Amino acid sequence: xxxxxxxxxxxxxxxxxxxxxxxxxxxxxxxxxxxxxxxxxxxxxxxxxxxxxxxxxxxxxxxxxxxxxxxxxxxxxxxxxxxxxxxxxxxxxxxxxxxxxxxxxxxxxxxxxxxxxxxxxxxxxxxxxxxxxxxxxxxxxxxxxxxxxxxxxxxxxxxxxxxxxxxxxxxxxxxxxxxxxxxxxxxxxxxxxxxxxxxxxxxxxxxxxxxxxxxxxxxxxxxxxxxxxxxxxxxxxxxxxxxxxxxxxxxxxxxxxxxxxxxxxxxxxxxxxxxxxxxxxxxxxxxxxxxxxxxxxxxxxxxxx
Amino acid sequence: xxxxxxxxxxxxxxxxxxxxxxxxxxxxxxxxxxxxxxxxxxxxxxxxxxxxxxxxxxxxxxxxxxxxxxxxxxxxxxxxxxxxxxxxxxxxxxxxxxxxxxxxxxxxxxxxxxxxxxxxxxxxxxxxxxxxxxxxxxxxxxxxxxxxxxxxxxxxxxxxxxxxxxxxxxxxxxxxxxxxxxxxxxxxxxxxxxxxxxxxxxxxxxxxxxxxxxxxxxxxxx
Numbered sequence: 225x226x227x228x229x230x231x232x233x234x235x236x237x238x239x240x241x242x243x244x245x246x247x248x249x250x251x252x253x254x255x256x257x258x259x260x261x262x263x264x265x266x267x268x269x270x271x272x273x274x275x276x277x278x279x280x281x282x283x284x285x286x287x288x289x290x291x292x293x294x295x296x297x298x299x300x301x302x303x304x305x306x307x308x309x310x311x312x313x314x315x316x317x318x319x320x321x322x323x324x325x326x327x328x329x330x331x332x333x334x335x336x337x338x339x340x341x342x343x344x345x346x347x348x349x350x351x352x353x354x355x356x357x358x359x360x361x362x363x364x365x366x367x368x369x370x371x372x373x374x375x376x377x378x379x380x381x382x383x384x385x386x387x388x389x390x391x392x393x394x395x396x397x398x399x400x401x402x403x404x405x406x407x408x409x410x411x412x413x414x415x416x417x418x419x420x421x422x423x424x425x426x427x428x429x430x431x432x433x434x435x436x437x438x439x440x441x442x443x444x445x446x447x448x449x450x451x452x453x454x455x456x457x458x459x460x461x462x463x464x465x466x467x468x469x470x471x472x473x474x475x476x477x478x479x480x481x482x483x484x485x486x487x488x489x490x491x492x493x494x495x496x497x498x499x500x501x502x503x504x505x506x507x508x509x510x511x512x513x514x515x516x517x518x519x520x521x522x523x524x525x526x527x528x529x
Numbered sequence: 530x531x532x533x534x535x536x537x538x539x540x541x542x543x544x545x546x547x548x549x550x551x552x553x554x555x556x557x558x559x560x561x562x563x564x565x566x567x568x569x570x571x572x573x574x575x576x577x578x579x580x581x582x583x584x585x586x587x588x589x590x591x592x593x594x595x596x597x598x599x600x601x602x603x604x605x606x607x608x609x610x611x612x613x614x615x616x617x618x619x620x621x622x623x624x625x626x627x628x629x630x631x632x633x634x635x636x637x638x639x640x641x642x643x644x645x646x647x648x649x650x651x652x653x654x655x656x657x658x659x660x661x662x663x664x665x666x667x668x669x670x671x672x673x674x675x676x677x678x679x680x681x682x683x684x685x686x687x688x689x690x691x692x693x694x695x696x697x698x699x700x701x702x703x704x705x706x707x708x709x710x711x712x713x714x715x716x717x718x719x720x721x722x723x724x725x726x727x728x729x730x731x732x733x734x735x736x737x738x739x740x741x742x743x744x745x746x747x748x749x750x751x
Contacts, residue, residue, distance in 0.1 A: 305683075332685065332691075333683075348684045348685070349731075349733065350729070351729065353687035353727055354686065354687065357727060390689065390690070390694060391693050391694055391695060392693075392709055395689070395712055395724065398725055399687075401725065402725060406727055414691060461691075462692050
């Protein structure tokens with residue numbers, strides 16, 4: 225075991241993993257985290273703690289991860305390259321490991337122009353690939369990026385993101401393979417609405433041997449309304465929402481219920497694809513949907529089975 | 530070339546209103562080519578200032594002179610006669626110009642009339658685009674002759690990121706995704722497989738992060 229995390233244990237045992245997302249608040253209120261953690265606890269194996277998601281300043285992912293651990297839930301701490309240089313990142317990686325964080329998701333991060341501080345300096349000292357390599361070396365070297373030895377290594381299960389819908393499409397599986405070469409143990413994908421394209425992406429991943437070396441969790445998210453579907457289709461970079469799905473949401477009598485049904489259908493389809501090791505449910509600011517989704521999909525977290 | 534744009538007139542006026550005798554100095558190299566700070570533009574600015582100051586009842590003079598390059602001592606020193614008696618040197622060069630005037634004429638106040646923005650190319654008529662970040666460690670042989678440091682919004686060394694769609698950057702449909710361009714260029718040579726290699730982390734000590742840089746040509750004595 226590289227980290228001894230629940231997520232690693234579940235995936236290594238070949239069980240289907242279920243993860244969700246928990247966004248820290250735009251405040252210093254720990255109760256928000258505690259409440260969200262208690263909605264999700266028992267329904268998932270681990271939760272992603274986002275890091276200044278969409279470049280909006282929030283409670284730090286490390287502090288929120290610690291609060292989540294105190295609630296008996298396992299965090300996957302996200303870390304982006306946008307806000308810190310390699311010195312700060314390594315400090316936070318050591319600190320997070322010391323606080324009991326066992327999963328780290330390495331991301332480049334949304335550009336600062338999307339968020340509420342568009343005048344800030346974008347750091348991008350590293351990118352997601354070189355961040356993964358650095359974390360891998362900190363764990364397995366164990367050494368810092370500069371090459372100096374680390375006396376007590378951070379034991380982390382290392383993850384990254386993959387987007388099958390970004391361009392150029394032929395490069396997407398290759399880019400994931402690059403992250404595997406850099407040292408990831410697992411990845412979570414962008415939200416899947418176009419299952420056919422995801423199937424093709426997975427076929428390429430199998431061909432490159434990615435699925436043998438990396439656990440792939442398929443990203444899914446319930447749509448709340450036709451408006452959300454249209455927004456995601458037209459305004460969110462790297463999203464692929466088929467027209468028929470927008471139409472289905474428009475025609476629904478109870479859009480939230482329909483959104484959950486759509487999500488469950490997608491989970492059932494991706495679960496059958498060779499190489500999919502779990503699902504990552506991104507119900508952003510709609511955590512209460514997660515227990516309903518897992519129930520309707522018949523998903524029992526690997527750690528509970 | 531170095532590109533620079535003129536500051537808004539109100540900003541220039543706020544500074545120049547505090548001074549009586551002003552010398553507007555044009556620069557006939559980069560900023561002349563990008564039609565913002567050469568001889569003609571320096572004279573236009575001086576005229577604008579004269580008219581405005583007349584209206585505002587501010588006395589004194591606004592003269593102009595243009596040098597070939599404001600980044601070399603000999604050209605800057607050559608206008609000592611015109612600088613004499615002035616309270617302010619207003620430079621229409623990139624920010625190197627006013628800084629060198631401040632060096633060479635330490636008794637005279639200096640102000641920039643321009644905002645320097647990039648090292649770029651003339652993409653099309655009257656459009657300039659950033660091509661170089663002066664990072665001190667050029668990698669473009671590996672990226673099809675296209676710079677990911679200057680031209681990727683996140684300076685990725687292993688792009689494209691998940692925000693690349695339909696050939697444009699996630700931050701704007703008007704900005705091409707440079708990693709898409711790099712991919713296509715390498716693919717045109719059958720070399721897209723090269724992008725499987727991990728690149729970086731980048732050594733930023735060779736860029737401005739390492740502190741202000743000095744370049745010396747070996748074998749030459751000052």
